[in-house]
Amino acid sequence: MEKLLKEQDVQYIKELFDRDLVDPVELVLFLESEGSDKVTDANSQYLLATEEIAREVSEISDKISLTIYKDDKEKEKEYGVKEISALFIQGKNTDKNVVFYGIPSGHEFSSLLEDIVNVSQGATRLSPASKETARNIKVPVEILVFITPTCPHCPRAVKTAHQLAMENKLIKAAMIEANEFPELSKKYNVYSVPKIVINEKVQFEGALPEDMFINKVLSVVDGS
């Protein structure tokens, strides 16, 4: 496959990584082979491109490693993988709870890079108040963020959700590329992105500011 990242961009990302990365980050990518019911004509191109993106990014810095599990049902179970592809960002402040379902391309590529930096630093950019709120949550929370790669305001929602998960391991946060998973999009009535679903209960559309996003999470937590 032809390189997806331009040389110029690789240079820029390298500078960013050299400056900002601290501890190792592991990208854990789940794929399945042709023949699996998760692989269709429609998504095989996406799977190839996702693997390529993960590979190219991991090659930019020694601090980033890439592990690929293909058709590994046991590992899929261990990580709680729901869809293929699934790309987990593993490091000191995550535990199988920060994931991208589908390709992290378009505007979401910036979410991937920012996640890598945050995980490597073991710190998020949430406000002190948001961090505290996130850390005080005592029940499991699952946040799904549906996006399309052409949506410029979607990364804001993905980054907020992923950072909440980095603050508290009880929170699982997933980006879902809506084009790649039409069945899921249908199930959750996605007509506009970003669309956020929390614990199957609360749903909202739009890239809310951090504090309002967290209030939505709290509305679920308080109700349970």
Add this chain to the structure above:
Amino acid sequence: MNEFLTVPMVKEQEEMTSDILLDMVILGAGPGGLTAGIYAGRSGLNVVILEKLFPGGQIAVSSRIDNYPGFPDGVSGTELVRGMEKQAVKFGARIVMEEAMRIGKEGTLFVVETVGHKKYKTKTIIISTGADPVKLPVPEEEKFRGRGISYCATCDAAFFKEKDVAIVGGGDTAITDALHLTRFANKVIIVHRRSELRAVKALQEEVFANPKIAFQWDSIPSHVVGDEKVDGLEIKNVKTKEKKVLKVNGIFAAIGTIPNSKIVRGVVELDERGFIKTNHNRETSVPGIFAVGDVRDTPLRQVITAAGDGAIAEFSAENYIKSMER
């Protein structure tokens, strides 16, 4: 599939103390603000661009721009503004992801306060906060926003594969959106309050030749029909007063913009529609504060004019700084 990969140029929430005196704070990283940033950076000014949502502004949601010079085959909005962003950063402008909330004065200097209560002290301010889309004027707007009503065709078109959709509006934006929607939707109905389009000739030719597009002339939206999701749009003919329901699952709106001038209300003079009054140097009623692009009282709201404004305002601001120091 989208092959493009957006590399962030932003240094998010970079630590900066409020003691540093800046030459320029630019509010908003759309084409106007980014261009001012390019010029300021090249002039060696100490400049910060504040952006509340994402660098690029409105044009980042446009699928195709055909009227920006230098791109004979058209260019996507994202690609165009990514270039501007990189160029601004390359020349030393710092883009910080924060929403500006208030502008205050300290002697001859200004203080810009952000939502996160950070303060930036500066000699000059360029307002490039742009505009937001006008909401669809139907009682059900809030209920269905994001559930069938959309203001971003490039973001949401894919959810209406093989479905019928309506687009309200008749200008360049509405027509570009309609053409983009035909790549997914089964049928696209343009609802326009006049009997002819306002869009430029080239777009009109394209839209009239497209077999997937139909028109409802002299019509305005009156109600959205549906339970949980959109099942139809009720429209009213402004001439015959007749009402009818279009069976559509998606409603896209491109019916103009309102200026983002709240932050300067009571600070600089606005016109009766809320646009910032400026002179040919892009100076506002307050010396040291300049305004560019869609937020000012300009006759044409486009990328090229916003960029042009950015260059002029930066030039004027530099002159202002020099006169301060004399």
